Amino acid sequence: xxxxxxxxxxxxxFLQSGSEYDCISELGExxxxxxxxxxxxxxxxxxxxVSEIKRCEEMxxxxxxxxxxxxxxxxxxxxxDESPLAPPPRQVLEIMEQLQRLEMELSEVAKNKDKLQRNLxxxxxxxxxxxxxxxxxxxxxxxxxxGPQYEEFPTMETDSATGSTGMQRLGAKLGFISGLIQxxxxxxxxxxxxxxxxxxTILSYTExxxxxxxxxxxxINKSVVxxxxxxxxxxxxxxxxxxxxxxxxLYPHPENDEERxxxxxxxxxxxxxxxxxxxxxxxxxxxxxxxxxxSAYAWVVQVKKMKAIYHILNLCSFxxxxxxxxxxxxxxxxxxxxxRGALEKGSRKGDATVPSxxxxxxxxxxxxxxxxSNKFTTGFQSIVEAYGVGDYREVSPAPxxxxxxxxxxxxxxxxxxxxxxxxxFALWMVLTEKNQKKKRSSNEIWMTxxxxxxxxxxxxxxxxxxxxxxxxxxxxxxxIFGSGxxxxxxxxxxxxxxxxxxxxxLLTLDPNVSRxxxxxxxxxxxxxxxxxxxxxxxxxxxxxxxxxxxxxxxMSFGVVLSVFNHFVYLLFLPELLFLIxxxxxxxxxxxxxxxxxxxxxxxxxxxxxxHFINMFVMQGKDVTPLYPGQTGLQVFLLLIxxxxxxxxxxxxxxxxxxxxxxxxxxxxxxxxxxxxxxLQFDFADVLMHQAIHTIEYCLGCVSNTASYLxxxxxxxxHAQLSEVLWAMVMRLGFKITTKVxxxxxxxxxxxxxxxxxxxxxxxxGLSAFLHALRLxxxxxxxxxxxxxGVKFLPFDFSQLPSVFEQDGLL
Amino acid sequence: MADQRFAIAMSVMTLFWGIxxxxxxxxxxxxxxxxxxxxxxxxxxxxxxxxxxxAILAQLNPLFGPSxxxxxxxxxxxxxx
Numbered sequence: 001x002x003x004x005x006x007x008x009x010x011x012x013x014f015l016q017s018g019s020e021y022d023c024i025s026e027l028g029e030x031x032x033x034x035x036x037x038x039x040x041x042x043x044x045x046x047x048x049x050v051s052e053i054k055r056c057e058e059m060x061x062x063x064x065x066x067x068x069x070x071x072x073x074x075x076x077x078x079x080x081d082e083s084p085l086a087p088p089p090r091q092v093l094e095i096m097e098q099l100q101r102l103e104m105e106l107s108e109v110a111k112n113k114d115k116l117q118r119n120l121x122x123x124x125x126x127x128x129x130x131x132x133x134x135x136x137x138x139x140x141x142x143x144x145x146x147g148p149q150y151e152e153f154p155t156m157e158t159d160s161a162t163g164s165t166g167m168q169r170l171g172a173k174l175g176f177i178s179g180l181i182q183x184x185x186x187x188x189x190x191x192x193x194x195x196x197x198x199x200x201t202i203l204s205y206t207e208x209x210x211x212x213x214x215x216x217x218x219x220i221n222k223s224v225v226x227x228x229x230x231x232x233x234x235x236x237x238x239x240x241x242x243x244x245x246x247x248x249x250l251y252p253h254p255e256n257d258e259e260r261x262x263x264x265x266x267x268x269x270x271x272x273x274x275x276x277x278x279x280x281x282x283x284x285x286x287x288x289x290x291x292x293x294x295s296a297y298a299w300v301v302q303v304k305k306m307k308a309i310y311h312i313l314n315l316c317s318f319x320x321x322x323x324x325x326x327x328x329x330x331x332x333x334x335x336x337x338x339x340r341g342a343l344e345k346g347s348r349k350g351d352a353t354v355p356s357x358x359x360x361x362x363x364x365x366x367x368x369x370x371x372x373s374n375k376f377t378t379g380f381q382s383i384v385e386a387y388g389v390g391d392y393r394e395v396s397p398a399p400x401x402x403x404x405x406x407x408x409x410x411x412x413x414x415x416x417x418x419x420x421x422x423x424x425f426a427l428w429m430v431l432t433e434k435n436q437k438k439k440r441s442s443n444e445i446w447m448t449x450x451x452x453x454x455x456x457x458x459x460x461x462x463x464x465x466x467x468x469x470x471x472x473x474x475x476x477x478x479x480i481f482g483s484g485x486x487x488x489x490x491x492x493x494x495x496x497x498x499x500x501x502x503x504x505x506l507l508t509l510d511p512n513v514s515r516x517x518x519x520x521x522x523x524x525x526x527x528x529x530x531x532x533x534x535x536x537x538x539x540x541x542x543x544x545x546x547x548x549x550x551x552x553x554x555m556s557f558g559v560v561l562s563v564f565n566h567f568v569y570l571l572f573l574p575e576l577l578f579l580i581x582x583x584x585x586x587x588x589x590x591x592x593x594x595x596x597x598x599x600x601x602x603x604x605x606x607x608x609x610x611h612f613i614n615m616f617v618m619q620g621k622d623v624t625p626l627y628p629g630q631t632g633l634q635v636f637l638l639l640i641x642x643x644x645x646x647x648x649x650x651x652x653x654x655x656x657x658x659x660x661x662x663x664x665x666x667x668x669x670x671x672x673x674x675x676x677x678x679l680q681f682d683f684a685d686v687l688m689h690q691a692i693h694t695i696e697y698c699l700g701c702v703s704n705t706a707s708y709l710x711x712x713x714x715x716x717x718h719a720q721l722s723e724v725l726w727a728m729v730m731r732l733g734f735k736i737t738t739k740v741x742x743x744x745x746x747x748x749x750x751x752x753x754x755x756x757x758x759x760x761x762x763x764x765g766l767s768a769f770l771h772a773l774r775l776x777x778x779x780x781x782x783x784x785x786x787x788x789g790v791k792f793l794p795f796d797f798s799q800l801p802s803v804f805e806q807d808g809l810l
Numbered sequence: 811m812a813d814q815r816f817a818i819a820m821s822v823m824t825l826f827w828g829i830x831x832x833x834x835x836x837x838x839x840x841x842x843x844x845x846x847x848x849x850x851x852x853x854x855x856x857x858x859x860x861x862x863x864x865a866i867l868a869q870l871n872p873l874f875g876p877s878x879x880x881x882x883x884x885x886x887x888x889x890x891x
Binding site: 532 | 812816843845858860866873876882886887
């Protein structure tokens with residue numbers, strides 16, 4: 001029963017040192033109790049089980065690395081529906097070993113792969129360089145054939161200093177340096193060469209077609225093959241230094257074409273071999289990751305549970321003399337039997353000689369609040385808790401909110417068509433909820449709508465009902481039962497003739513004429529009002545009075561509920577009397593006017609507001625009374641209301657003062673808080689608080705009643721928006737009478753539908769939701785609800801968040 | 811005839827919401843949700859009945875009639891009886 005929060009008790013658990021791990025594991029699976037911290041002064045590094053937690057964190061680190069590798073390899077991790085239990089300590093070492101072995105293997109394979117890839121890159125670059133410099137040499141030799149002839153001498157020796165082959169020419173050596181450099185650096189390189197070597201070098205370069213990956217930075221950029229020919233040793237040294245400076249990859253330049261061809265061939269075979277090895281390495285890596293992925297999910301859950309259990313064990317205090325661990329928990333009284341059962345099961349699993357047991361202890365601390373809810377009531381519970389979690393054993397407004405919140409929403413939203421669309425949308429969400437829960441979308445807005453699917457369903461269903469009463473379906477009315485107003489009767493009674501119809505643009509039906517008005521429409525607002533020009537005059541009066549009636553009843557309900565909350569429960573009586581005598585009387589006047597005055601005495605129909613104001617000012621002489629004895633009754637009611645104020649102001653302080661003096665208090669079931677407050681009794685303090693409460697309540701009655709007029713305001717806004725949308729969009733489509741109009745109707749309907757959903761459903765829906773929520777939180781709940789409690793957070797494995805899920809790895 | 815329609819409507823609605831709010835709660839089977847379901851039924855009956863009652867009482871004795879444009883009057887004269 002969610003009427004008020006459950007009774008909680010403080011209990012001590014005595015856990016035997018062998019089986020404490022298993023007991024807490026059992027409790028975590030069931031999610032029954034909330035643990036209290038018995039070592040608040042100890043820092044987290046000095047607690048008993050710190051080393052175990054460090055071990056768990058190490059395992060989590062390895063698991064994180066593993067999951068990232070698995071994700072990089074794009075392998076899916078299969079997730080089981082049933083989560084595995086926390087592993088016993090002996091299994092923990094096995095898992096730790098497995099994980100460490102996996103980590104080592106993976107890092108070794110990654111290192112090897114890296115080396116192989118670097119090798120491959122070097123070989124590829126060398127190949128490119130050889131191919132391109134061949135074209136340089138050949139083009140140059142062609143060029144040289146036309147230009148001045150250089151005497152070529154066959155190769156003398158390999159110059160070890162420059163590492164390049166040289167050719168004797170005119171006493172100076174011609175050397176070659178070849179290699180690759182990044183595209184972006186080429187111009188600077190050329191300029192530097194020119195400045196340093198002053199024309200003794202010739203640089204030729206071409207861009208490589210294939211873009212190669214730079215292994216150090218991981219970027220893919222274009223490289224350029226260059227060939228530098230120079231004369232002289234010093235130049236050679238300088239060129240070497242410049243090449244080093246610009247991070248060029250240098251490769252030995254072959255002397256002649258045969259050597260070049262040989263080197264190319266060997267390179268080709270080496271590259272092929274390397275590719276093979278790389279492929280096989282990749283396959284092996286994939287295999288290892290696949291095997292790890294199968295048990296990854298189980299490991300993650302097990303490590304998470306283990307870490308949670310050790311955290312809880314850290315909260316307990318170790319009783320050295322008894323060789324057992326003591327834990328203090330908050331437990332619902334109704335769950336004590338389950339708690340005992342869980343401890344027995346844990347003791348059995350841990351093979352303890354002496355079973356662990358529970359001992360209930362008295363406590364003066366305020367227990368946390370627990371309100372059980374199922375998937376339907378959770379939504380409504382959460383909107384109440386967004387205002388504040390209820391105090392311990394305070395009446396919860398949640399079960400009433402299930403109906404009153406959608407009802408007040410529907411009063412503001414009231415449209416049959418829009419209500420049906422909303423209900424269908426919510427119904428779809430409810431029927432596919434299993435699939436949606438599995439998908440676990442990360443879109444926050446969608447998740448918000450999904451969590452509130454039952455709220456939206458109720459809101460939609462009530463909107464259908466209020467839409468039928470308001471007789472508003474996409475701004476059109478339905479005529480199901482036949483209108484109560486008859487135009488024909490005006491003609492048959494000779495009120496109107498054909499001439500009056502032709503000469504006037506507007507005519508008003510007169511209910512005084514017989515058979516014009518034949519009784520109220522049996523269900524809702526008469527459909528003729530939708531066709532009338534003075535529709536709003538009638539509807540505004542109706543909706544305003546309806547808002548006040550609904551508001552006064554809602555607030556009275558709130559005051560009645562406070563009987564169960566205020567420990568001096570008789571105080572609800574002056575509050576209720578004040579509200580009923582003043583605003584209940586207003587409601588009575590509204591009803592009286594509806595029933596007593598009709599068309600034939602409509603000229604004498606009084607303004608309710610004037611009468612109400614006159615009541616407060618106690619002036620009734622100028623206005624004719626509504627009924628005989630009105631002034632007397634009004635004075636009487638006003639007197640009662642005024643007398644309620646001092647009772648409200650002084651009642652509670654005087655009662656507490658009397659109780660402190662030793663008087664017999666009116667016993668209430670919530671004894672715990674009374675003893676607390678009586679001990680620190682300060683008359684002035686209590687009096688001041690009560691004065692504030694009295695002023696707030698009395699002034700609040702007036703302002704809150706007026707606040708309920710937002711029900712009228714929003715329903716008017718919705719109706720008008722709906723009408724404008726119809727008149728400005730849909731009707732334009734219908735007005736076209738040619739055949740083109742049929743085709744034109746399609747985009748017109750599309751626009752109508754889009755605007756209906758976006759403006760009328762989403763915007764107006766959110767607006768009415770917000771205002772209904774405000775009416776609940778302020779006008780209803782401030783009559784009885786404090787909402788300053790603490791929520792009960794049980795130790796439950798399913799509630800613990802997973803670090804990996806948050807990172808998107810799982 | 812008018813009074814008859816009103817009487818029928820009044821009795822049907824009162825009976826219907828009376829059954830929903832007063833009779834059906836007795837037949838809800840015992841379980842953990844019985845309290846919530848009974849609360850929901852009673853509140854629904856009260857809210858919906860109240861809302862309907864306000865609508866019909868507001869129209870019981872109209873102080874003024876609807877003003878219609880003459881096109882509509884011409885059409886209603888022909889179509890409605």
